[in-house]
Every structure is written in C-alpha cells, then in structure tokens.
Amino acid sequence: MIRLSRKSDYGLVALKALRALQPGDAMSARELSLQLDLPTDMTPKVLAKLAQAGLIESLMGKTGGYRLARLAEDISVAEVVRVLDGEPGLAPCREGILECHRIETCDIKHPLDNLHREVMLVLSRMSIAQL
Amino acid sequence: MIRLSRKSDYGLVALKALRALQPGDAMSARELSLQLDLPTDMTPKVLAKLAQAGLIESLMGKTGGYRLARLAEDISVAEVVRVLDGEPGLAPCREGILECHRIETCDIKHPLDNLHREVMLVLSRMSIAQL
DNA sequence: CTAAACTCGGACCAGAACGGTCGCATATCG
DNA sequence: CGATATGCGACCGTTCTGGTCCGAGTTTAG
Numbered sequence: 001m002i003r004l005s006r007k008s009d010y011g012l013v014a015l016k017a018l019r020a021l022q023p024g025d026a027m028s029a030r031e032l033s034l035q036l037d038l039p040t041d042m043t044p045k046v047l048a049k050l051a052q053a054g055l056i057e058s059l060m061g062k063t064g065g066y067r068l069a070r071l072a073e074d075i076s077v078a079e080v081v082r083v084l085d086g087e088p089g090l091a092p093c094r095e096g097i098l099e100c101h102r103i104e105t106c107d108i109k110h111p112l113d114n115l116h117r118e119v120m121l122v123l124s125r126m127s128i129a130q131l
Numbered sequence: 132m133i134r135l136s137r138k139s140d141y142g143l144v145a146l147k148a149l150r151a152l153q154p155g156d157a158m159s160a161r162e163l164s165l166q167l168d169l170p171t172d173m174t175p176k177v178l179a180k181l182a183q184a185g186l187i188e189s190l191m192g193k194t195g196g197y198r199l200a201r202l203a204e205d206i207s208v209a210e211v212v213r214v215l216d217g218e219p220g221l222a223p224c225r226e227g228i229l230e231c232h233r234i235e236t237c238d239i240k241h242p243l244d245n246l247h248r249e250v251m252l253v254l255s256r257m258s259i260a261q262l
Numbered sequence: 263c264t265a266a267a268c269t270c271g272g273a274c275c276a277g278a279a280c281g282g283t284c285g286c287a288t289a290t291c292g
Numbered sequence: 293c294g295a296t297a298t299g300c301g302a303c304c305g306t307t308c309t310g311g312t313c314c315g316a317g318t319t320t321a322g
Contacts, residue, residue, distance in 0.1 A: 002135045006310070028268065041312055048270065061319025062267045077246065115208065118253050126246055159297070172283055179299065192290025195297045
C-alpha cells in the first residue's frame with residue numbers, strides 16, 4: 001500500500017541533478033543517465049512521467065533536454081512519489097479481499113487510512129531542495 | 132524501499148482481533164481466517180512470523196491458538212511491518228545500482244535515509260491498541 | 263533543404279517478489 | 293490412543309516492476 005519503488009529513487013536523484021543547472025539550461029536524458037549511473041533507457045521514461053505531470057519541462061530538438069518547471073523548494077517528495085509510483089491505495093478495500101461489510105474490516109480501514117495519510121504528510125514536508 | 136504489503140495488513144487486523152480476547156484465551160488460525168475473511172492458509176504463516184518475533188505466543192495442541200504476548204499498547208505498527216515485510220532497505224546502495232563512489236549518489240543517500248527513518252517513526256508512534 | 267540529435271510513446275521481455283497452497287512432523291487435550 | 297491444533301518447509305501461479313527496443317515527431321545545425 002505504501003510503496004516507494006526504485007523509480008521514485010531515480011526521479012529524486014534526477015530532479016536533484018536538474019536543480020544544479022544554471023537557469024535556462026537543460027540536460028538531456030542521456031547525460032543524466034551517464035552522470036547518475038541510471039539504467040540507460042529508464043531515465044527517459046521516468047523523466048517523461050515527471051514532465052507530463054508538470055514537475056519538469058521538456059525541450060525537443062537537437063539541443064533539447066529537461067529542466068525543472070518549478071522551484072526545487074516547491075516540489076515535494078510526496079508529489080514525485082505519487083507521479084512515479086501512483087497514488088498508494090489501501091489493499092483491504094481495493095480488491096475486495098477484505099469485504100467491507102465486515103465490521104472488523106471497516107474498523108481497521110480508517111486507522112490504516114490515517115496511518116497512510118500521516119506518512120504522505122511526512123513526504124510532503126520534504127522538498128527536492130532539502131534532499 | 133518502503134513497502135507495506137498485504138501481509139502487514141493481515142497481521143494488523145489479526146492482532147487487532149487477538150486484542151479483543153479475554154486474558155488467557157487463545158484463538159486458532161482458522162477462526163481468525165474465517166472471522167476476518169483472510170486467505171485460508173495465509174493466516175498461519177503470518178501468525179507464525181509474529182510468534183517467532185515474540186509479538187504473540189502460540190499454544191499447541193487441541194485447544195491451542197494464538198494470543199498476544201504483550202500489551203497491545205506496546206506493539207507498534209512499525210514492529211509488525213518490520214517483522215512481516217522485512218526491514219525496508221534503501222534501493223540505491225543495496226544492489227550497487229547506484230554506485231556509492233559517485234558523489235551525487237551519496238549526496239542523496241543520507242537524505243533518503245532520513246526520509247525513511249522519519250516514516251518509520253510515524254509507524255512507531257502508532258500501536259495496535261490505537262488501531 | 264538535409265542531416266543529426268533529441269524527446270515522446272508504445273510494445274515488449276525477463277526476473278523477482280508476493281500471494282496462496284499442500285503435506286508432514288510434532289505437541290497437547292480428552 | 294485418537295483427534296485436533298500449530299510448526300515448518302517445500303512448492304506453484306500470477307502479477308508487477310525494472311529494463312530494453314524501436315518508430316514517429318521536432319527542432320537545431322550546416
């Protein structure tokens with residue numbers, strides 16, 4: 001239910017690298033891959049997701065690349081995770097494995113929900129700039 | 132890197148159910164499965180892990196079953212997660228994917244480590260009794 | 263205008279992890 | 293002694309993720 005996969009890691013290190021650029025400059029996916037030792041063709045995928053979510057912007061063409069679309073201070077870890085690993089949902093009520101008509105189940109659902117929300121809050125408080 | 136799988140859910144609901152027992156009473160794995168709609172033979176596995184970690188104790192024999200080994204107030208969610216899903220490790224330095232001799236990598240490692248620690252802290256603050 | 267370098271997007275594959283099951287040994291109570 | 297419980301280890305099927313490949317559309321350089 002709460003999952004921070006490797007993709008999120010990649011995204012975070014990439015964003016951190018983009019942050020070090022001069023304003024106006026862009027960095028290509030391949031440069032990022034080489035510099036950060038990320039899997040060759042994984043980087044474009046991760047960056048594409050971040051781009052279409054509006055966290056970074058992509059510049060096409062020969063001198064293209066990626067750069068932050070916002071201030072690093074305004075990009076939270078939670079947002080990156082949500083984009084790359086999806087909104088983490090609770091297992092219990094998602095698949096119907098634990099049926100919700102059971103009292104015990106719904107007794108447990110809300111607390112787990114709170115738990116989850118609290119974790120995301122922690123992630124929300126940390127920005128790329130703080131990494 | 133942080134992963135709360137379904138097993139953890141199962142463990143948490145089971146512990147919550149065990150908490151409702153009268154002191155001295157025990158509840159069999161099958162009873163728990165039926166009452167909580169958990170997968171038939173998943174429950175013993177989860178309970179076995181919790182037992183060997185000392186969170187609950189098992190009573191063998193005909194009238195056997197499981198019961199809490201400690202007060203519900205003293206069992207944290209973090210502990211349950213750690214037992215059932217293992218100590219969550221950081222991806223970057225675990226598999227050598229991001230080599231640690233790279234400065235960028237080790238710049239990112241510690242902050243991610245802190246992040247992770249903070250999340251576990253949140254889980255530590257919530258006990259079974261509070262669910 | 264052509265060529266090169268880049269992003270975009272989808273299709274694709276292998277491997278690991280997870281959820282779930284079975285069976286046998288062992289211990290307890292009646 | 294027999295019935296019933298856990299303990300534990302071996303065992304699959306499926307899903308998901310990480311990772312790769314390729315074609316299409318775009319922009320700049322020459």
